[in-house]
Amino acid sequence: MEKTLSFFLFFFLLQLAMAQENNRVNYSQLGISFTIPNAWQGQEYGEGVLLQSQSIPGIILITTHNQKIAELKAQGSQGINDGQGTMLQLVGNLDNLGPHSIAGNYQGTLEGSPAQSYIIALENPTGGLGVTILVAAQPQQFSEALKKAGKDLADSFEFTKVDRTSELAEWKSWLSGMRLTYMESYNSPSYSDGGISGGYSLRRVIDLCPQGFFNYSGSSSFTMDGLGHSSNNQKGDGTWEILTGNNGTPILRLTYYNGEIGDYRLEFKDNKLYLNGERYFRTNDSENSPNCI
Incomplete structure (x- = not known):
């Protein structure tokens, strides 16, 4: 960590x-x-x-x-x-x-x-x-x-009691109905004819639906992610909420239907969104909107 x-x-x-x-x-x-x-x-x-x-x-x-x-x-x-x-x-x-x-x-x-x-x-x-x-x-x-x-x-x-209700509500409103995307890529070129080049790519997507459920997908050149899946009449991969973390900062908590929990520390600085220190893009346009069906 x-x-x-x-x-x-x-x-x-x-x-x-x-x-x-x-x-x-x-x-x-x-x-x-x-x-x-x-x-x-x-x-x-x-x-x-x-x-x-x-x-x-x-x-x-x-x-x-x-x-x-x-x-x-x-x-x-x-x-x-x-x-x-x-x-x-x-x-x-x-x-x-x-x-x-x-x-x-x-x-x-x-x-x-x-x-x-x-x-x-x-x-x-x-x-x-x-x-x-x-x-x-x-x-x-x-x-x-x-x-x-x-x-x-x-x-x-x-x-003494500290009321964080408005702060957490603001985060929830700002993230609800959004797709959060993390992307990373690296390429190592070959410096000689016939040489070996390599690299990797990584993409993680978290769809936060207004109904309270989320969809998670991730892919890389090495792994395919996806921890929990819906069952019965449940939608998405689990439910999401905004809470106060152990260190006092707001966190996004993803609770998967299989019982696993993922916590992401939320930060917004220099007009950029960070989850656990990693830059995520927040979108809801036609091509990059969350899957909330």
Whole structure:
């Protein structure tokens, strides 16, 4: 996945630079505010924020999510396994810290290294993005001081309701009844008579129908795409909607009838539409109109 500076990270770093004296990070765009523990500093790390201290070994990683408390409990009991070196199993039971927060002790590996961890998950009571706080260190370095810093951070979080209804409705209106097309091609010419040349071409089409269903088609010189197909009286390949993603940006969600889900981060810059950082053409003329029959 392409590494991006999300709204969450952008406003975090902006406010961090402006709030060094009292360590309070406050931004209304996401309705989230918190206080960085004393002697800790933050920096961007992937799609989260990493806190480190010069005096306490270990890290604190802040990420966002859009899950409810029941989902957080189910996920917390299962532990974490990303298939890329991070595998943390719950030790003991989850603790209910309040009506909107849970926590647990975990052991395993973090990016391939042995780790002991304390994870706190906060549901956003206003319905917006919640927060996960991962406190971790090597097993021999994990301390109560590190765990306390994570708890203090969690206690400092405040959530205020942010109404994104009009923004999401504007995206939906702008995309409804449109064909979104991604095209890419490359040719490698031969530089000698009789030499070998090569290349590839790729085209993906997403038809977003006003009735709420979509059609997806893709082709390349190597693959033919098409994940879900209609069944019974269902039309298209699935349904589409506009939601707020984990990082606070609007996303286009395609839910296929076979159960698969495709999320696309939406951006509009320089009068161009981007899905997950890739340029798409938005059309509905006679030759490039969506198939909504």
